[in-house]
Amino acid sequence: MTNFVTYNDVPDLNALIQEGLNAKHNPFADQALGHNKTIGLIFFNSSLRTRMSTQKAAQNLGMNVITMNVGQDSWGLEMEEGVVMNGDKAEHVKEAAAVVGKYCDIVAVRAFAGLKDREKDYSEVVMSQFQKYAGVPVVNLESATRHPLQSLADCITIEEFRVKQRPKVVLTWLPHFKPLPQAVANSFSEWMNHMDVDFVITHPEGYELAPEFVGNARVIHNQNEAFEGADFIYGKNWSSYQQYGQVLTQDPSWMVTMDKMRLTDNGKFMHCLPVRRNMKVTDEVLDSPQSIVIEQAANREWSAQAVLKGVLQGL
Numbered sequence: 001m002t003n004f005v006t007y008n009d010v011p012d013l014n015a016l017i018q019e020g021l022n023a024k025h026n027p028f029a030d031q032a033l034g035h036n037k038t039i040g041l042i043f044f045n046s047s048l049r050t051r052m053s054t055q056k057a058a059q060n061l062g063m064n065v066i067t068m069n070v071g072q073d074s075w076g077l078e079m080e081e082g083v084v085m086n087g088d089k090a091e092h093v094k095e096a097a098a099v100v101g102k103y104c105d106i107v108a109v110r111a112f113a114g115l116k117d118r119e120k121d122y123s124e125v126v127m128s129q130f131q132k133y134a135g136v137p138v139v140n141l142e143s144a145t146r147h148p149l150q151s152l153a154d155c156i157t158i159e160e161f162r163v164k165q166r167p168k169v170v171l172t173w174l175p176h177f178k179p180l181p182q183a184v185a186n187s188f189s190e191w192m193n194h195m196d197v198d199f200v201i202t203h204p205e206g207y208e209l210a211p212e213f214v215g216n217a218r219v220i221h222n223q224n225e226a227f228e229g230a231d232f233i234y235g236k237n238w239s240s241y242q243q244y245g246q247v248l249t250q251d252p253s254w255m256v257t258m259d260k261m262r263l264t265d266n267g268k269f270m271h272c273l274p275v276r277r278n279m280k281v282t283d284e285v286l287d288s289p290q291s292i293v294i295e296q297a298a299n300r301e302w303s304a305q306a307v308l309k310g311v312l313q314g315l
């Protein structure tokens, strides 16, 4: 792999899932591969899982890790070309990405959607500027429109927990008072379209995801109907794509409860985390054996390790 930014960078999904499972069973088998190689983890936004799991995965592969929180540790970065830099951004990504690329063999970047300008977010300005100027492979740690390391961990988790050949997987919108990006939902949908699953998306009217991410998913606006017979419930809040970045409803009836889980076929509850308890999903669900959110988060390490191994092999 030369980059890991979108699903299109994946040469073979089943092979990558298998790599993740291999790493889980034998974490230190490829320690020599990353010897004397350095990865830079560049964060424009907060993180718990992505930061720790990617660092751990890189260390399992024998790599050195440098982490940078842009704007806190480093200078604020200008992304636009040709502007007069008389604002609060002291450095341009042209120099910053190029310099980071001199210190690091792989650059990994987290930069969420601003949720103000849809065209700008969906053109993936930050990720593409890093790809343009870093001069080394770039890994997506959650960008404006996608979170592929999460989606790969989700695929690994579904592979581990599925009890049917072709499970029913339901992506459900959850209520939240803050406008959140569509990245996790987009990405999950994009990856589920490549898995052998019966994939359903349920959300209130007005929360349709961009068609290129929905793909062949069945969209059902009645959440209870969507949940019937499901093997996996994947919860996530996202703000509107049509009325870009807006919170159109906070309808608490969309929260996942035990009553709703009873509509499933003993379905498992998944969420990328962080999750707000009793707003998006009840304590009862999260604390029940049906919740696999911790196992899912644990698989972030193996997802990152499979990806970094692929990128290291391509250096």
Ligand SMILES: NCCC[C@H](NC(=O)CCC(=O)O)C(=O)O
Residues within 6 Å of the ligand: 142, 178, 180, 181, 183, 184, 237, 272, 273, 274, 276
């Ligand atoms: N990386 C996992 C999700 C990150 C982000 N969630 C958040 O910002 C939640 C913040 C809050 O609940 O206040 C998102 O939705 O893309």
Ligand SMILES: NC(=O)OP(=O)(O)O
Residues within 6 Å of the ligand: 046, 047, 048, 049, 050, 051, 142, 150, 272, 273, 274
């Ligand atoms: N799921 C996820 O990406 O978590 P963090 O935002 O904590 O990294």
